[in-house]
Amino acid sequence: MSLLMPTFFTDKITDVSPSFLKTQGVTSILADIDDTLTYHKDPHVPEKILEFINLMKLNNIKIILISNNSKDRASKFAKKLNLPYISRAFKPVPFGINLALKKLNISKNEAIIIGDQIFTDILGANLLGIKSILVDPFEKNQTAFLKLKRFFENPIRKKIKRDKSKKI
Ligand SMILES: [Mg+2]
Numbered sequence: 038m039s040l041l042m043p044t045f046f047t048d049k050i051t052d053v054s055p056s057f058l059k060t061q062g063v064t065s066i067l068a069d070i071d072d073t074l075t076y077h078k079d080p081h082v083p084e085k086i087l088e089f090i091n092l093m094k095l096n097n098i099k100i101i102l103i104s105n106n107s108k109d110r111a112s113k114f115a116k117k118l119n120l121p122y123i124s125r126a127f128k129p130v131p132f133g134i135n136l137a138l139k140k141l142n143i144s145k146n147e148a149i150i151i152g153d154q155i156f157t158d159i160l161g162a163n164l165l166g167i168k169s170i171l172v173d174p175f176e177k178n179q180t181a182f183l184k185l186k187r188f189f190e191n192p193i194r195k196k197i198k199r200d201k202s203k204k205i
Contacts, residue, residue: 043155047171050170064097101122105133129158150162
């Protein structure tokens, strides 16, 4: 169970501030794309997300996008934000996450993974001992596969949210 527990949770990624990250000793964000920064497969960058990314850049917080989705999906989205990315990351397997750390040239202690999925983003972070923030999914036009994932995730998500000490 503890492998499925995020370090923190919040409703949305834009709740995360540079000062909060600095208190955690975090210099870099490894951010999931689908359902974390926008709707699943949606190529549009929401205005609030653009502001969030710019705020982080202004505060010298490094960001890399790390997605299990295709190169086509991840590269196009990353280009709009002018950010590096890892596609087909195979989270929760450590491979893609390690590659992201290497690309940013940081240690895992400086990193935090932010994502909407417990079995990929949070488990992947915990397998490597990296801090994490679970966010609520954007959620729209869910595929049958995603619905099934949420079915297994939701009871765990509820349990996580009962621990108010983890709320940002
Ligand atoms: Mg996601």
